[in-house]
Amino acid sequence: MALTTRRRALTTLGAALAGTLALPATQASAGEQRRGPRPLWHAHAHNDYEHPRPLLDALDHRFGSVEADIFLVGDQLLVAHDPGDLAPSRTLESLYLAPLAARVRAQGGSVYRGYRKPLQLLIDIKTEGSSTYRELDRHLSRYRHLFTTHAHGRVHPGPVTAVVSGDRAARIPMEAQAVRHAFYDGRLTDFGGSATASLIPLISDNWTLNFTWQGTGAFPDTERAKLRGIVAQAHARGQQVRFWATTDTPGPARDGLWTELLAAGVDYLNTDDLAGAETFLDTHRTR
Template sequence: MALTTRRRALTTLAAGLAGGTALPAYAQASEDRHRPRPLWRAHAHNDYLHPRPLFDALDHRFGSVEADIFLVDGQLLVAHDPVELDPARTLESLYLKPLAARVKANRGSVYRGYRKPLQLLIDIKTEGSATYLELDRRLRRYRHLFTTYAHGRVHPGAVTAVISGDRAARVPMEAQTVRHAFYDGRFLDLLAPAPAPASFIPLISDNWTLNFTWQGVGTFPEVERQKLRGIILAAHSRGQKVRFWATPDLAGPARDAVWSELLAADADYLNTDDLAGLEAFLDAHRQA
């Protein structure tokens, strides 16, 4: 190797290790291949209650995060209950700005090397119509970040926003020919005479305890197992994903049993407040 070429190679490597410049393409590709893959089934319920909202979930490689929002004096504040509202904790500061910065740093994706969108589930806690209209204005500021529906077509983005909570949000959403968010359906939407397409309802969510008596102790009743699989098959046949909330979430055999049944039925998301617990479970089962 010529002396000049050798010096150039060593300089490039040293700079890359020091963080001064980007690694060479071959080194970056190797780094991406060895990075732990995202856990696309993992949903961070009440994500904003963790010490580092969004970032803790991303550090645990979650594919979906949930934020509850309240419309207060024109601001979208993130909290679980009204008594916890803090003007400094806005949807924009906790989620939209950090996601935009991360996607820029990762060359167009939330997880570098993976183009699949992160799901941002936004649960509306105040009147749905007014809150959604304000949310829509905020999302439009970050339109480059989000999966978009425009004139009958879905254009994938780095993040897919799905609107849950107060059902009144559905009216203004359905009236839009261009929107940067989608609607979180319920099981009743699967039974509608003219069900909405996946381009409007990509996700079906419902309360586990209202649909199943089994909480992970003992044998899963066969009739309930078939009900679970029927729900998921019906949603998947329409291109929709499925999530249950209110599943057991205390570490132990009962929770593992419910999660195992959900994986066996091909549920798309497992709901938890225990980030490390679900990460370990999915890694162990290699079902992410």
């Protein structure tokens, strides 16, 4: 994707949400000494909390986005994939909010030292959306200086951008807020609607419901054109794109699919394989 197009696509979210340019190879080692290792902005840690060290493992692998599923239990937001896995000690605050705040303080105001682009924290609501979001908003407000904020029609970038996914009822209270510390994860059905990137900065959808190709053999021309059209339409509105349910088994099929996603300008590769994605993206550096 042309740099001017990329800049134009992300204008709505502010310069701090724009992609970081790669340093020339001859300058990378010196730059990394000053800035730290280059983050992998394309890497999204699906179900991040299932790794041995939630958040920390993904950050060690330089991921640009992590995902936490939450359940509202009383006034607590517990992190788990299924209700049977809930534990009082595994809260959104203890696993994500407090560690991120501590890291940002230690790293001079950013999640990755020297890189101002925010980390994306995708929060997937598993209980009723409206009530869960209201409690989530109270939690995020306690860390207001950590998060990108939408206030009275303007976006103010912070070290972390929270994007709310899951139960769609969360959108109702979000849209009513003059000030909020989170954004909404849209679907392809949200294309053409009135909501802008200041509410919906991310479009996510199920790959298998939109495409038949799983990385084996040639990518059908019609599906490649469809994918690139989706990305172009989203980027023109200042939105990013992610697909879930893409093949995640290491091998040629996954490499082929990820290569096509990057070539089309898809913003996040959805994966449970932290080390595998890190190796792939280090080999296929694009931006």
